[in-house]
Amino acid sequence: MPFYSYDDLLRISKTIQEMPCDVSDELRGWRWSDPPLLPVYSVKINASDLSFSCGTGRLAFLRHSLRVGEKAGEGLRFGAFVHQVISAATANAKAIMYCSKPSNGVEFFEIMSRTMYSCVQVDGLTEDYVNALNTLWSRAALTYSSAYDRILETSKYLSVDGLVGRVVPWICEFPVDGRLLGLSRAIRLDALAPPALIVEFKTRKPSREFEVALTGYALCFESQYKIPVNYAVILYIEFNHSKTSFKVYENIVRIDDEVRLRFVEKRDLYAQIASAKVDPGLPVECDAYCPFLRVCRSEG
Numbered sequence: 001m002p003f004y005s006y007d008d009l010l011r012i013s014k015t016i017q018e019m020p021c022d023v024s025d026e027l028r029g030w031r032w033s034d035p036p037l038l039p040v041y042s043v044k045i046n047a048s049d050l051s052f053s054c055g056t057g058r059l060a061f062l063r064h065s066l067r068v069g070e071k072a073g074e075g076l077r078f079g080a081f082v083h084q085v086i087s088a089a090t091a092n093a094k095a096i097m098y099c100s101k102p103s104n105g106v107e108f109f110e111i112m113s114r115t116m117y118s119c120v121q122v123d124g125l126t127e128d129y130v131n132a133l134n135t136l137w138s139r140a141a142l143t144y145s146s147a148y149d150r151i152l153e154t155s156k157y158l159s160v161d162g163l164v165g166r167v168v169p170w171i172c173e174f175p176v177d178g179r180l181l182g183l184s185r186a187i188r189l190d191a192l193a194p195p196a197l198i199v200e201f202k203t204r205k206p207s208r209e210f211e212v213a214l215t216g217y218a219l220c221f222e223s224q225y226k227i228p229v230n231y232a233v234i235l236y237i238e239f240n241h242s243k244t245s246f247k248v249y250e251n252i253v254r255i256d257d258e259v260r261l262r263f264v265e266k267r268d269l270y271a272q273i274a275s276a277k278v279d280p281g282l283p284v285e286c287d288a289y290c291p292f293l294r295v296c297r298s299e300g
């Protein structure tokens with residue numbers, strides 16, 4: 001990890017079979033036109049805003065009413081870079097199979113390693129970002145090249161599409177329309193493993209708010225595809241100080257009634273604040289990663 005192989009998906013599938021999760025039908029995304037899922041306000045909330053803890057909903061006031069410019073702190077900037085690298089490595093692995101057709105995993109690994117700099121721009125990056133790039137890219141090359149060998153051994157007659165789907169079993173930046181649930185149109189899931197496993201990557205510390213935002217994505221997916229999503233995964237990626245190594249913690253999240261209702265509550269709070277155009281004031285505590293810290297807290 002964090003790059004899933006087909007075996008990882010089988011392992012997760014086995015795990016969730018042992019995790020019961022009952023969901024009421026009125027809380028399925030395809031019931032978006034009935035309360036409590038029906039959006040009451042016309043304003044569309046950014047799905048990613050739900051991952052920040054802002055108890056009064058001031059974040060929505062700043063973004064939608066005042067339209068204040070945000071400024072991502074270092075933690076958010078690094079997180080965005082990690083997402084970019086995972087997505088680029090995944091796309092490159094697929095391109096190698098479609099275009100270069102390596103004869104084995106060793107050749108796959110070599111091509112993947114030497115194409116890194118043509119996929120990710122490193123000019124202007126600090127040393128720790130380059131370290132993070134090298135570390136993640138090596139892990140992608142190792143994961144996908146060994147999967148490539150394993151899948152090739154199962155059959156010589158796989159179509160290239162079938163081969164790609166088995167070696168790289170997810171789609172990064174999968175687009176979902178959030179409007180039926182009162183969210184923005186252009187939601188991008190970090191990764192989707194067909195048919196319906198949503199995977200999110202986080203470099204921030206674990207938070208219940210991530211599960212609420214993830215639930216929003218799951219509901220939007222349900223509203224569009226009418227496929228139940230009872231589970232999703234958050235992969236917490238924790239780098240060491242110099243970014244030369246990382247650990248990954250896998251959190252399989254139940255998308256149950258409780259977290260669905262928490263999503264509705266938070267979405268409605270943000271939408272109500274954005275529509276009222278009245279400053280709700282500051283919460284007792286702010287999210288340490290909030291992009292509006294410099295606006296609300298002078299020490300941010």
Ligand code: SF4
Pocket residue numbers: 053054055057058059060062281282283285286287290291292293294296297
């Ligand atoms: S800095 Fe605090 S009050 Fe301002 S938007 Fe962020 S969490 Fe809300």
